[in-house]
Amino acid sequence: MSDSGTAPQDETFEPEVLESREVYRGAVWSVREDRVRYGDGEIVRQYIDHSGAVAVVAMDEEGRVLLIQQYRHPIRERDWELPAGLLDVVGEDPMAAARRELAEEADLTASGWEPLVSTYTTPGSNSEIIHIYLATGLAAADEAFARTDEEADIRLAWVPLAEAADAVVAGRLHNGILAVGVLAAERRLSSGRARREA
Missing domain, CATH: 3.90.79.10 (Nucleoside Triphosphate Pyrophosphohydrolase)
Structure with missing residues (x-):
C-alpha cells in the first residue's frame, strides 16, 4: 500500500513537444531528439523510437x-x-x-x-x-x-x-x-x- 492509501499506478503525462526530429535512421529503429517544455523551462532528450x-x-x-x-x-x-x-x-x-x-x-x-x-x-x-x-x-x-x-x-x-x-x-x-x-x-x-x- 502506498502512502496515499491507493495502489501505485503509472500515469499519462504529456508535456508540450516543441520540436521533434529524427537524428538517425537505422535498419530496425531510429533515434529521435525532442525539445520539450518542462516545468518553467525546456529539456532536450534523445531516445530510440521503437516499434514495440x-x-x-x-x-x-x-x-x-x-x-x-x-x-x-x-x-x-x-x-x-x-x-x-x-x-x-x-x-x-x-x-x-x-x-x-x-x-x-x-x-x-x-x-x-x-x-x-x-x-x-x-x-x-x-x-x-x-x-x-x-x-x-x-x-x-x-x-x-x-x-x-x-x-x-x-x-x-x-x-x-x-x-x-x-x-x-x-x-x-x-x-x-x-x-x-x-x-x-x-x-x-x-x-x-x-x-x-x-
Whole structure:
C-alpha cells in the first residue's frame, strides 16, 4: 500500500513537444531528439523510437518454459531469452505477432493464449513496450522456418518454471524480458493454484 492509501499506478503525462526530429535512421529503429517544455523551462532528450515488441512464455504440459539462447552483439553474450520479436508489420495485432514469433523462432504453435503482462523495457532511453503472452497447448508447427544470422544457431531448452525463476533471482539469467515474463507466469500460475485450493 502506498502512502496515499491507493495502489501505485503509472500515469499519462504529456508535456508540450516543441520540436521533434529524427537524428538517425537505422535498419530496425531510429533515434529521435525532442525539445520539450518542462516545468518553467525546456529539456532536450534523445531516445530510440521503437516499434514495440512481443514475447512468449511457452509452457508445456510438464510445467516447463521454453528458453532460447542466441548471440546479442551489444552485450557480447549468448543470453537466454523468451521467443520474441518486433511489432514491425503495420497494423498487426500483438497476439498475432506473438503467434508468428513462436512459430518462426521455435517451430511451435499453441492452442491457448492469454496476455500475461506488458512492460517498457528501458523507458529512459527508448519507447519500446513489449507485450508478453502465456502460450499453452503447444504443438509442432506444420513447417520449420529458415533462420539466418544470429537466429541460425539458436539453442532451445525446456526448463521447469520454478527453476527458471530461481535462475533469474540468483542472477544467472540477465535478460529483462525473460525475467519479467518468467516471474509474471510463476505469479499467475501460483495465484491460480491458490484460488483453486481455497
